Amino acid sequence: MVRVVVPSMLAAQAEGRQRFEVDAETVGEALHALPVADLVIDERGELRQYVNVYVDQTDARERGGLACPLTGEQEVRIVAMLSGG
């Protein structure tokens, strides 16, 4: 099982749940298993531009993005990249 942790605004869209355990062999499978999949993956099936996904300590985009393989008990953390002042 893979643990997925989402930020608070996504948790608010998932009845308050911030942590999920899903069966997934790739990051894409893990994200699609979430009730907020449409908020992190766009209508063409791509990871949204300013959504970062970290698998343990590594940015998933460095390992194939949605195709990034997951093995064993890893933690997938979703981060919204926001800036401004």
Place this chain on the structure above:
Amino acid sequence: MGVLALVGTRKGLFLLTADDDRKSWHAEGPVLDGWGVYHAIVDERDGTIYAAANHLVYGPTVERSTDGGKTWKRSRQVALPEESGLTVNATWCVRPGRPDEPGTLYLGGDPAFLARSIDGGETWEANRGILEHPTRNRWPPSRGGLVLHCIQLDPTDDKRMYVAISGGGTFRTDDGGATWIPKNKDVEFDLVPDPYPEVGQCVHKLLLHPARPERLWQQNHCGVYRSDDRGDTWERLDGNGLPGPFGFTIMVDPADPDTAVVIPEKGYEYHHTVNGLSVYRTRDGGQTWELIADGLPEQAWAAVLREASAFDSESMYFGTQSGSFFALTNSDSWVEGVRHLPPILSVEVTSWSG
């Protein structure tokens, strides 16, 4: 009975309530915290609240609540056909369908799409007549987006409706949405070499008068207009006492087709009011305009967006990008009901029994 105002802001939706005198307002919220609520409306057929909610990172959504805003359910992902080459940038407005078509709703958004739901907002299907319109390549996108908004249903004809596009112009369908006819005759677009093109005008807000549905009002990028023949021809009205042609929003009095209210702003490069927060009303179909200043600040450089105004049988309402919400009381005096909200994007009102 009192009144409930749904006030969409850059940081969520606020629910404002007041008694019938509309002088004292109470704010609750935000719900949909953190979401830019471009528009929220109560479906008078069943009380469901719908919201066009967008986020810089999480994208465009439509949300709905059947318990007065306590809990929300998101539509399935709003998408455009892959062969169009287009994807949804933002959802801008939700319009419930007619009383005799429960579950039907319309959605407008960027890039200039109209979608329809027939299952109460769970799924949406894009209208091909708009998406594949033969003039679409002459609708100039601009920095604010290419936005379809102001979906207006003719209450006397189930097949007739209007949409406005910034910038594409006004379009009317007489066949239930299969084909869309440009309705921009005599509407100026003075930024381009041909100032009276067939399409491309930047309509900021379009309203059908509920008591005289052949009458339309529009605040355009280039002037205020009225049509008395379902958009076939337009008469320009901002030379009759308004300080300028530019503004975003317009309100009407549902009991009087000759009354309309606008909030002029300095031209399109500036987007703020001049001479304080000045609101103008006509009671003679746009032949003359009068200032309704009582209760409004003299020192103000405010901005009021397209969806940030509303009207009902008793009053008119608007919100500013500086987070103030105003209601008209006693026909001639404004009350600042709430201040210090996040920038206000939209206002809708409905009756409320607290």
